[in-house]
Amino acid sequence: MNSNETTRLHRIETGDWVGSAWRSSPKWTPYAQAIADHYPIQVPWYSTHTVTPNNVNSIPTVVVTRPNLYDVLIVGASAAVISVGDPTFSQIGLFGLQVTHKQTGIPWVAPNTIGFSPFAAFAGINLNPTPIIKLPEAFFLPARTQLKMEWVKLTDAATSAYTIIFTFVGVQLVNHASGFQAPEWITMPNGNTILVGSRLPWFGTIPFGTRNAAGRVFGAYSLNQGQQVVQFLPPSDCSVEIHDAYTNVETGSTFGDSPILLTMKITDMRAVSDWTPGLTPVTAVFGNETQVFPDLSFTKPHLLKVGHRTAITMQNNSTAVQALSGTVTLRGVRLCEY
């Protein structure tokens, strides 16, 4: 643990912990602002990509962004969905996304059971109340580098064919000064100097349930009625500020009963007194794309220290139906210096 992280135990450097909604704060995060301060010209930037994910099986479809002329801060994302035969978009939560910066090879989604997060945890969905959502932390994309997007179906159930038009939203950072190079170090409001790239968007997705014995294929997740299961995120190789949470159980999973019957309890395994003391309906903790806060914020970001891991106890209180293909996603900021 470095001195930066020691300080963060007392003050989390995320501004007023900027929330998931596009308009939730008039400011950027201190990290984003400190990078942008090096650039005298700042221009809105939109990078849009069309993908039709494989809806037959769970073999990823890969899209690579083109290199950009200028450095970019990616602040949020939006997605438009064009479906075939399903105008209600009820299966949005069933398509997962992994984003990797090709230059550094660092993925945004934690490599756990799934390794993908529903794309609605990254992006607001076109005509819903919040069409753009913020990343937990702005991502600095240096000029002439690329992002790799891997799309995958998160269920083994049949899904409609979708075309997803995915837009990264950010700011082009322009500095024409002779010899200018992008900053490598920036100073945070608390005076600490940190590396650019040491705060990265982080997504941790856990299946709501388990893969059953008969369906040991990727995406065959279920939690039967009346059953309880515990799932874990892997121990983090860096400290993580966990900001907010998304779930697809109301909009993507196959669960024909009231969502308040799905309950869960979150535990930081090295500080078991933290978080929820008992089982809570998922609707009280997790947002979804139909709401104003698709990624429902915690009261304050929770610092998951390096080596710790998060457990989620999940219970299906329905007496009639099982929950199929449900996932929950925690979103945050990965604190590492590479």
Next chain:
Amino acid sequence: MFFFTKYIYQILDRYRTHLELIDTIPIGFTGVASERPAAVFTNEQSEDLLYFAAGVSFSNAGAFVRIRSISPQYEWMADDSAIPQDTPINAIAGVFSQALPILPLVQPFFVKKQGRLQMQFTNSAAAPTTGGLWTWRALRLTNPIIDARGSGWDYSLGFNYS
């Protein structure tokens, strides 16, 4: 609900008066699928401007736009693909019937007086819109501070700004 970054405060500080401006531009869709009507421009103003947010008068998830500034020219949409993908309108502008009818830009955009934004629209391939209005919410920057740095803000000023 708007974004006020340090960059924006630096610009605002170069003017003594900031006045609300709402600029509505007809798009001119004729209801033809996938049509690309002639590009439309914001109205020229006699003062410098900061564009903060946008909204549209129709709801269409399949309509697209490509925006650039004219004088100086900056492309807002990544366009280095062989066939550039335009951006869904809903990723930039609020929709009149939605919870957020005006959607703020993450970075308000500065345009010098007599400058314009160019918007190239593409209608939906499946459910085309007829007509359509695009509205910008902006601030007119008047009564500029004149000093050794010049008058008001200019793109080059940031290099020397402390």
